[in-house]
Amino acid sequence: MTHIDYYLSPVSPWTHMAGTRPAQIAQAAGATLRYKPLDPVALFQRTGGQVLADRHDSRKAYRLQELDRWSKRLDMPIKLRPAFWPANPAPASYAIIAAQEEGGGDMAALVTGLTRACWEEDRNIAEDDVIRDCLTAAGFNPGLAFSGMLQGAEIYPRNLEDAVAAGVFGVPFFVMGEALFWGQDRLDFLAEAAGVSL
16 A cells, blocks of 8 residues: 655644645545654754755745745635744644544644644644644544643654655655655645546
8 A cells, every 4th residue: 555654844834835635645545644743943954954044035035925826826825924933843743643643533634723723823833722722623632732742752753763764854745655755836746656636
């Protein structure tokens, strides 16, 4: 069976732009999809990337134009300067990890709920009540915001190591066998490689 590893961060606007398409591709292809949240700053440090604050002003300005373009292309709202960004991605990432391990809910709905809270709703996804709301809305036990902390804290750094070993250097990033796909704008290529169309 085809398997896709999905490396992401809930504070990434590009993860937000990916929406539910990774899950749709996996479902159409009959593939398994593993959500692997990680610390994007640590990933950049390990792979030669540069955090937004350290980029040249021209790169920062272009990023905003691209986000606006993709928001319109995908008909997906986004606040280019959300009230609570950058938030600490770890608590929400731990919740994603714990929910995936426990099962019983909709993982795509959880991830998109968290990114929407950040990038559309001006909510702080580092706060427990926001995480609990997103867990509940996606059909998971809201108590995972607390009970999943230890498990999430163990797996979160492992996801980073897996990412570096696989050749991942940004988010969102998709690994299907030996094939690597960086960015929500490469989901068409992922779908093609999986033998489906979006």
